[in-house]
Amino acid sequence: MEKFILLLLGLMISFQGWSKKLEVYLDYASLPSLNMIFDLVEKKDDLEVEKVVGFERFNLGNDKLQYFPKDKLSFYPVSLQNIEPFSNKLFNTIKDSSDKVDLVIHTNLDHSLFSLLSIWKKLEPLKDKFEITKLYLYDDGSMNYKKLYENRNKDISTILQSSYQNLGEHLRTYNRDIQDLHSLSRYTWHKFFPTEYILLRPDYLSIDVKMKPLKDYLSDHVSTMNWERFNQLTQEEKNLFLKIVNFNEEIYNKLKNNNLNQKTFIFTGTTTWFEDQNERLKNAKLQTKILNKFLDKNGEFYLGDDIKVYFKGHPKGGDINEYILQETGAENIPANIPFEVLIMTDTLPDFVGGIMSSVYFSLPTKNISKVVFLSSEKIKNEQDARSEILSQLMLMLGIIKPEQIIFQNINE
Structure with a gap:
């Protein structure tokens, strides 16, 4: 008891x-x-x-x-x-x-x-x-x-x-x-x-x-x-992950297959918070001009022949994104798919270049082509661009080299 x-x-x-x-x-x-x-x-x-x-x-x-x-x-x-x-x-x-x-x-x-x-x-x-x-x-x-x-x-x-x-x-x-x-x-x-x-x-x-x-x-x-x-996920887990992050299986397979068959490049776009249509068109034309520098044989950043080109615009780009896609013939990657998803799913194109943003901090060094700073009140020349905190960090960590930082005057 x-x-x-x-x-x-x-x-x-x-x-x-x-x-x-x-x-x-x-x-x-x-x-x-x-x-x-x-x-x-x-x-x-x-x-x-x-x-x-x-x-x-x-x-x-x-x-x-x-x-x-x-x-x-x-x-x-x-x-x-x-x-x-x-x-x-x-x-x-x-x-x-x-x-x-x-x-x-x-x-x-x-x-x-x-x-x-x-x-x-x-x-x-x-x-x-x-x-x-x-x-x-x-x-x-x-x-x-x-x-x-x-x-x-x-x-x-x-x-x-x-x-x-x-x-x-x-x-x-x-x-x-x-x-x-x-x-x-x-x-x-x-x-x-x-x-x-x-x-x-x-x-x-x-x-x-x-x-x-x-x-x-x-x-x-x-x-x-x-x-x-x-x-490291099972195939079932991979499918669920892609579904949750809204990574369309068709886009995933397209990127995966293109990466195997030819060199690929993705241009990162930006937007303007101006609502004036003339300002928005000006911004779209400027980005198109920069993108063409990667594609034209005489372009400053020419990547070579037989490059498959993708464009990933800003989520708030709207009409600006549409203009760039139409003018360049680049293939669209939906703006709402985070770049980190491309990295994690091993579908990141061979080259990434375009308008500077925080996403470049997360990218593998080998994939970064050129990062372009647009002129502003704070950034008036290439030295200002290289002096930006984000630039200094990326240079210190070896993510980019000084020659990969490009300055572009928006009024040119």
Whole structure:
């Protein structure tokens, strides 16, 4: 009898210690979302762990949710202006759980202060019902490194220490206002929760000697973003991934096959925020002129004969994109397909060139042809173009060489 009572007490204690795992995915950009989608696809047959997903760039409608276990994955569109439906679902899931919840959060490193403090504040009434057991914080590309570069000549060690203290106070008081938090605060999360920082270019912390204090501070909490993850999926998982990221199978196969049969080039376009039709036409003609420099035999950036040409315009390009496609005969790659998808699915053309944008920071060095800076109030010549923070970063990391940076006066 005594043994039975002891066994019963042991089971009761064990039951009280039980917890439920809940995984949360929240992002407003492309690169972190793509990494999170890999995770979702790889775990698509998981019947145990419930998942709450909030993306801005990708929509998981019923046509995609049907591939996941019923009632185990819920999706809500989000933006930096509104995560309420997403956070309400998270709140109710924890509130309705009969067990304490072990919360695993995947989110955007660049926006982690906003996202995590918003969640922390939302869940304040339930603080005894959950525990954050892991944070996965994903790089959002070049912007993160531009912020680091802007601080490279400052006392990073001192900033990190004060940032840690300030973030700790925000967590203690459930304060979600991030206005008084330094950008380096995003690198102090591991002091409060088990954290992994998944970085696009962790080597920057070693290459730029002024980043040594941050490298030492992060220690072994950093990992490198895996660009080979797509190739490690099963065919079924690959198909689901492509479906979720809206990468039409026809376009995927076309790029894949063309890359095998001939050299390929993709021109990256831009747009103008002017609504005046004359200004928009002027912008379209300028981009067409630059594109032709890659294609014409006498062009400044001529790539050679028998090149298959693609054009990937700006998502807001509209009539500008249409003009360029019509004038050049280039084949269209839908503007809403992120470049990162082309990299991850090994469908990136041999050469990429065009108007400078943050996407070039993510591209393999061997694929970059020329990056063109258009003149502006800030950029008046080639030296200004090379002095841009993004240029300086890419030069430091060996992504491009000085001669690949081109200046184009928009009035010529």
